[in-house]
Amino acid sequence: MGNPVLDENDLKNIIFDVLDGVAASDNETKEASDFRREIEHNDRSMEYRAEQLGLRDVLFEIQMNN
Numbered sequence: 001m002g003n004p005v006l007d008e009n010d011l012k013n014i015i016f017d018v019l020d021g022v023a024a025s026d027n028e029t030k031e032a033s034d035f036r037r038e039i040e041h042n043d044r045s046m047e048y049r050a051e052q053l054g055l056r057d058v059l060f061e062i063q064m065n066n
Contacts (some may be wrong), residue, residue, distance in 0.1 A: 006030040012053055015039060015046065019058060 006014075006029075014036050017024075024036055039046040043059055050058040 003030070006035060008053055011035060011049070015050055015053070015055065015058065018046070023054065 010032065014032060017038050018036060024033060028036070035049075039049055047059060051058075
């Protein structure tokens with residue numbers, strides 16, 4: 001998946017934080033920062049990475065809640 005240092009739950013939490021607009025913590029690892037940057041600036045990448053983690057339609061769900 002490209003980020004072996006981060007486990008599946010870490011990646012999911014970052015996705016949910018990005019969707020919820022939660023800023024990165026001051027002590028976020030480089031791997032977490034790289035992953036966050038990738039999905040923050042590219043909706044397709046976020047959808048792809050979310051699907052790899054078993055999450056479906058994450059951007060659709062967030063649009064429905066706004």
